[in-house]
Amino acid sequence: MGYSANGSAAEAKRLKFLIYGRTGWIGGLLGKLCEAQGIDYVYGSGRLENRVSLESDISNFNPTHVFNAAGVTGRPNVDWCETHKVETIRANVVGTLTLADVCREKGLILINFATGCIFEYDSGHPIGSGIGFKEEDIPNFIGSFYSKTKAAVEDLLKNYDNVCTLRVRMPISSDLANPRNFITKITRYEKVVNIPNSMTILDELLPISIEMAKRNLTGIWNFTNPGVVSHNEILEMYKEYIDRNFTWKNFSLDEQAKVIVAPRSNNELDTTKINKEFPELLPIKESLLKYVFKPNQKTSVA
Numbered sequence: 611m612g613y614s615a616n617g618s619a620a621e622a623k624r625l626k627f628l629i630y631g632r633t634g635w636i637g638g639l640l641g642k643l644c645e646a647q648g649i650d651y652v653y654g655s656g657r658l659e660n661r662v663s664l665e666s667d668i669s670n671f672n673p674t675h676v677f678n679a680a681g682v683t684g685r686p687n688v689d690w691c692e693t694h695k696v697e698t699i700r701a702n703v704v705g706t707l708t709l710a711d712v713c714r715e716k717g718l719i720l721i722n723f724a725t726g727c728i729f730e731y732d733s734g735h736p737i738g739s740g741i742g743f744k745e746e747d748i749p750n751f752i753g754s755f756y757s758k759t760k761a762a763v764e765d766l767l768k769n770y771d772n773v774c775t776l777r778v779r780m781p782i783s784s785d786l787a788n789p790r791n792f793i794t795k796i797t798r799y800e801k802v803v804n805i806p807n808s809m810t811i812l813d814e815l816l817p818i819s820i821e822m823a824k825r826n827l828t829g830i831w832n833f834t835n836p837g838v839v840s841h842n843e844i845l846e847m848y849k850e851y852i853d854r855n856f857t858w859k860n861f862s863l864d865e866q867a868k869v870i871v872a873p874r875s876n877n878e879l880d881t882t883k884i885n886k887e888f889p890e891l892l893p894i895k896e897s898l899l900k901y902v903f904k905p906n907q908k909t910s911v912a
């Protein structure tokens with residue numbers, strides 16, 4: 611993990627992280643990272659929409675920072691949110707805002723794992739142009755109820771100067787057995803679309819989120835690796851490094867629309883801001899090779 615060596619042991623000792631999302635993918639990985647870095651942390655036991663339970667977590671643990679990796683994303687996917695709108699609002703809107711508000715009252719920074727799936731390519735940001743959406747751009751994708759709640763919350767959270775909003779997209783980790791991993795998902799689909807997108811390599815970026823807390827950074831951040839990668843480019847890498855016999859079928863966005871309920875977002879995010887703060891952040895294809903495909907390589911090296 612790229613940034614684990616950052617910061618002295620004494621600095622790690624002073625930090626106390628309260629993390630929401632114990633049973634979740636990102637929340638689970640964050641806890642492991644804290645352990646590896648010797649950072650004192652505890653998982654929140656409260657539900658986000660229950661203000662009293664959040665206040666009690668904070669007074670029991672007295673954290674230096676709070677991380678929110680809790681929220682509903684839908685199972686098996688975001689289509690679930692279309693038929694569970696109130697549950698989605700409760701966690702993603704009422705819950706997230708309550709946590710931000712409690713943290714502000716207590717003078718605490720909240721590192722909030724949000725989403726970049728609130729944008730879609732448009733005439734000002736065409737596919738393949740290299741022109742990505744910036745942090746200050748207004749979301750232009752509310753095609754799914756999930757994205758709609760996330761865009762609404764992002765807009766309201768702008769008024770909280772204690773919140774660090776991290777726009778995650780199509781998260782990928784080195785654990786290729788995890789069904790949430792974007793790579794695992796697309797290798798298991800019967801057919802896949804082929805569109806370049808900004809994506810988040812968690813093995814590289816989650817340690818950066820910890821570093822961001824140490825630096826007390828706030829505001830909105832496009833939290834993806836620089837550049838874009840397409841479905842087919844990832845599957846070509848999968849074939850080269852994991853399974854030479856792997857094959858797949860593509861289909862068009864129109865054909866995809868017939869097998870999903872809510873439209874999905876495809877976009878490129880501008881990473882100038884995070885790249886300036888973390889110049890060592892790798893472009894997406896280099897990060898994929900370093901953190902995912904090379905460590906998992908199963909094919910013989912030519």
Ligand SMILES: NC(=O)c1ccc[n+]([C@@H]2O[C@H](COP(=O)([O-])OP(=O)(O)OC[C@H]3O[C@@H](n4cnc5c(N)ncnc54)[C@H](OP(=O)(O)O)[C@@H]3O)[C@@H](O)[C@H]2O)c1
Pocket residue numbers: 630631632633634635636637656657658659678679680681682683684700701705723724725726778779780781790
């Ligand atoms: N995975 C993605 O594709 C993706 C992409 C972009 C952004 N994100 C964002 O990143 C965050 C974490 O994602 P993830 O993939 O790690 O999610 P996940 O695996 O689905 O985990 C979600 C976590 O949130 C908790 N949770 C849900 N509702 C809650 C509530 N009302 N109060 C307290 N805890 C609650 C769940 O706990 P229980 O089981 O106890 O409910 C679980 O621990 C989410 O906000 C998501 O929107 C994810």
